[in-house]
Amino acid sequence: AQSVTQLDSQVPVFEEAPVELRCNYSSSVSVYLFWYVQYPNQGLQLLLKYLSGSTLVKGINGFEAEFNKSQTSFHLRKPSVHISDTAEYFCAVLISSGSARQLTFGSGTQLTVLP
Amino acid sequence: DSGVTQTPKHLITATGQRVTLRCSPRSGDLSVYWYQQSLDQGLQFLIQYYNGEERAKGNILERFSAQQFPDLHSELNLSSLELGDSALYFCASSGQGADGYTFGSGTRLTVV
Numbered sequence: 001a002q003s004v005t006q007l008d009s010q011v012p013v014f015e016e017a018p019v020e021l022r023c024n025y026s027s028s029v030s031v032y033l034f035w036y037v038q039y040p041n042q043g044l045q046l047l048l049k050y051l052s053g054s055t056l057v058k059g060i061n062g063f064e065a066e067f068n069k070s071q072t073s074f075h076l077r078k079p080s081v082h083i084s085d086t087a088e089y090f091c092a093v094l095i096s097s098g099s100a101r102q103l104t105f106g107s108g109t110q111l112t113v114l115p
Numbered sequence: 116d117s118g119v120t121q122t123p124k125h126l127i128t129a130t131g132q133r134v135t136l137r138c139s140p141r142s143g144d145l146s147v148y149w150y151q152q153s154l155d156q157g158l159q160f161l162i163q164y165y166n167g168e169e170r171a172k173g174n175i176l177e178r179f180s181a182q183q184f185p186d187l188h189s190e191l192n193l194s195s196l197e198l199g200d201s202a203l204y205f206c207a208s209s210g211q212g213a214d215g216y217t218f219g220s221g222t223r224l225t226v227v
Contacts, residue, residue, distance in 0.1 A: 036215075043220040044205070
């Protein structure tokens with residue numbers, strides 16, 4: 001069975017500082033990995049995805065993530081955060097078999113950017 | 116606007132009642148997924164429909180049911196509601212292939 005572990009439930013960081021949100025996955029099959037962001041009182045928005053190919057994936061709003069198969073990790077990074085990045089971030093793994101799919105989410109990391 | 120439409124946005128109802136949540140997927144997407152988000156359980160996958168047929172099932176209670184209609188919109192029916200069913204219910208849709216989902220803005224259900 002596949003699962004996702006987000007190692008930090010809350011990450012406070014000062015504005016313009018770098019940030020890394022950690023995500024580890026477990027899966028016995030090929031994985032497709034995603035990061036979503038949820039702003040207060042909104043739905044989830046796709047930040048970036050890893051399906052195959054280059055292990056460094058760039059997404060929207062200046063975020064990027066690196067797929068590391070040996071460490072089963074998919075950490076999200078941003079070199080300089082803004083107040084507007086304050087939100088909850090979810091890592092997810094997709095298992096796909098034919099038309100059946102299940103996207104399993106981690107427990108989320110609340111990123112709070114401080115002035 | 117993500118292209119996935121959920122109605123209503125808010126719903127307040129009493130325990131024991133039944134409600135129906137509605138979702139219209141993004142144009143061209145055949146798959147619809149329902150998720151429940153609560154503070155204690157996080158984001159829980161409930162069920163997937165693909166082109167009208169159930170394809171995958173998650174942690175969905177027997178009191179809950181869903182269907183997808185020929186026009187591809189989907190409804191999630193919640194019955195015999197309990198206080199613990201209060202949560203955000205999200206619908207998402209996807210196309211073919213191993214791609215991400217597009218989420219709607221959710222329905223906030225409050226059971227009193």
